[in-house]
Amino acid sequence: MAAAAVKAMGLVKWFGEGDARTFAVKDVSFEAHFGEMLFIVGPSGSGKTTLLSMISGILRPDAGEVQVEDRKIWSMTNDEIADFRLNTVGFVFQDYHLFPRLTTAENVAIPLILRRENWDDAIKVAETYLEIVGLKERTGLTPRKLSGGEQQRVAIARAIVGRPDILIFDEPTASLDGDTGRKIVDFIKKEILNDRRCIIIVTHDGRIYEYADRIMQMEDGKIMNTVQGALHEE
Amino acid sequence: MKEVRGGKAWLGILRIAYKLLTNDRPKFAALIVGIAFAVFLMVQMTSIFAGILGRASSTVTNIGARVWVMDPAVKTVANNIPMPDYVLDAVRSIDGVKYAVPLYSSGALVRLKSGSYQAVTVVGLDESSLYGRPDLVEGNVEDIYAENAFIAVRDAEFSKLEKPQIGTEFELNDHRGVIIGFAKVTSAGLFGTPTLYTTYKRAIQYIPSSRYTISFILVEPKNNADIQHIQEQVRRIGYLAQTKEEFVGKIARYYMFQTGLGTNILIMTVVSFIVGLSISGQTFYTFILENREKFGAIKAIGAKGHELLVMILFQATFTALTGYGLGVGLCSLLIALARFRLPNYAASITYLNLGIAFIMVVIIAGISSCIGIRKVVNIEPFEIFRG
Structure with missing residues (x-):
């Protein structure tokens, strides 16, 4: 088995206080490995997104720890966690969250700009990644002029432009029709996943389960079971 | 990268x-x-x-004297309170005063060549020194000593005098006046009236005056260190001596806080x-x-x-x-x-x-x-x- 990219240990998260306290994640432990495409699935409110936020350094757990490449992220300062997210994690949000006033190339270049890389160089690299996701001709357009599938690809380019080890996808097919959704996930698996990268996808879209290496099913804040999916082939 | x-x-x-x-x-x-x-x-x-x-402080700026002596109740140049002649003598006798001269400033009505009347500001300068005189752009300043001579200021209000030439005559309280030159000044007045310069004696002769005639006393100190001493001595005789800047500030405060x-x-x-x-x-x-x-x-x-x-x-x-x-x-x-x-x-x-x-x-x-x-x-x- 490949080395663990992410190791979640006894994660607990609750919201509210007193009688209103609700546990979103209850003592969850798991590992995600390099070269693996892990799906976290389950119904709405099962704690998938909360778990995803904790392992990506966005939401501090109330108990437990997350170890990424031997670093315990919740022992870091806020600035260190921000640097960790910038350098180690790539995000694709459910609604993409692209800046409508920036061109696609500028949107993709944002992580590089945040790393203080030269603007022109960052744009050139962003254009290269847009080419990788098949949007070479769309670099100068704003996201508003792109279809949903194309916007998803821009978001993917933005997530991978900084060459992160861990890629986090939140409901990547939620806004796409079935065919486009499958094409996107197929593209992710074939073009983005490699031995030095771990991809974690939160979804409840059963149409794409076939692409998972492993499927972790959540319910009421707990992992109910883990299923080995299709094996990733190099 | x-x-x-x-x-x-x-x-x-x-x-x-x-x-x-x-x-x-x-x-x-x-x-x-x-x-x-x-x-x-x-x-x-x-x-x-x-x-x-x-x-509002254009007269102070244009005359340019470093120290102005006035009645303590004076708020602006326009509402000056005439001072008796002995004040001038007293100021001249203060140590540190290089020289001190009287200044007359008042409003008046002139009858122009066309027969219409126009309000003007008349400034009377000390005839021996002409201290505070404006720069002439046309004419000779010595001509101010000629009979009935006045210098007109060529500012934004000048046209109200019906664009006079050198030699143009007008009437001021039944006295004949003659324009002998044109001057330029740094700042135009606030009240929209043309300004005429003449000698102090001619001004008080032409314009009906109260018992006292000196509007302000203009003082040139021997050096800056003497100003404070001059101000103290003037205060002792019941009057007020202010530097140009202090007077400008006083006028500004008056318009800011007492006029609305x-x-x-x-x-x-x-x-x-x-x-x-x-x-x-x-x-x-x-x-x-x-x-x-x-x-x-x-x-x-x-x-x-x-x-x-x-x-x-x-x-x-x-x-x-x-x-x-x-x-x-x-x-x-x-x-x-x-x-x-x-x-x-x-x-x-x-x-x-x-x-x-x-x-x-x-x-x-x-x-x-x-x-x-x-x-x-x-x-x-x-x-x-x-x-």
Whole structure:
């Protein structure tokens, strides 16, 4: 088995206080490995997104720890966690969250700009990644002029432009029709996943389960079971 | 790929902030218009006030004497209280006084060649020294000693004298007057009346006067260190000696605090500030709200709180400075156009006006960005995930 990219240990998260306290994640432990495409699935409110936020350094757990490449992220300062997210994690949000006033190339270049890389160089690299996701001709357009599938690809380019080890996808097919959704996930698996990268996808879209290496099913804040999916082939 | 260090490291982040701001053209235009309009009103109001204050002390500026002796109750040059002649002798006897001369200043009516009457300001200069005389642009200053001689000031009010030539005659209290020259002065008067210079003796001879005739005593001290001593000695005899700057300040305070003018201008300036703050504050707040999720996404990607803070501050500063520049430019243009049609238009843009408007714009930008900063810095990236 490949080395663990992410190791979640006894994660607990609750919201509210007193009688209103609700546990979103209850003592969850798991590992995600390099070269693996892990799906976290389950119904709405099962704690998938909360778990995803904790392992990506966005939401501090109330108990437990997350170890990424031997670093315990919740022992870091806020600035260190921000640097960790910038350098180690790539995000694709459910609604993409692209800046409508920036061109696609500028949107993709944002992580590089945040790393203080030269603007022109960052744009050139962003254009290269847009080419990788098949949007070479769309670099100068704003996201508003792109279809949903194309916007998803821009978001993917933005997530991978900084060459992160861990890629986090939140409901990547939620806004796409079935065919486009499958094409996107197929593209992710074939073009983005490699031995030095771990991809974690939160979804409840059963149409794409076939692409998972492993499927972790959540319910009421707990992992109910883990299923080995299709094996990733190099 | 090159990583940029030092101050340049922020350029990329600032460029994103700039593009986010300016690419949203309708909002950016609304922000700029709001601030420019507020700056325009603020600078316009304060410029008119500065212009009025400058005109109110024009006689003091134009005469140029370093120390002015007057009755303590005098508020402005226009409402002078005549002093007896012994005051002049007393001032001349003070140690440190190089010389002291009388000055007469009063309003009068002249009958012009066409037969119409025109209000004028007559300034009577000490005949032996002509201390405080203006620079002549036409004619010889020695001619002021000729019979009935007057010098007309060629300022914005000059045309009201029916564009006289050298030798043009007029009547002043049944006395014949003759224009022997034309002068230029630094500042035109406030009350829209032409100014005539003559000798002190001719002025009090032509214009009906009270028992005392000296409006002001102009003093030239031997050196600056003597001024305080002169002021103390003048105070001892019951009068007031002020430097040019002190007198100008006194006139300004009178118009600011005792005429209602200052209060009205202040109210208008505050209203302009509130209008600017409302427009730009609300627009900037809407701008931030619309981009809140996007800022949250940047934060999730790895931007630090202080980087978002810098982005918003940059956007607010850029908007404020652009609006400020446009507002000042617009105001300057309007004043220039107004002067083109109304040469005596009393408005003057001073560094103080610009400074006040700048401070107010900084406050507007500060408040606007504070609202935005709170919204953005407090955003939890987790909210972006939750959608």
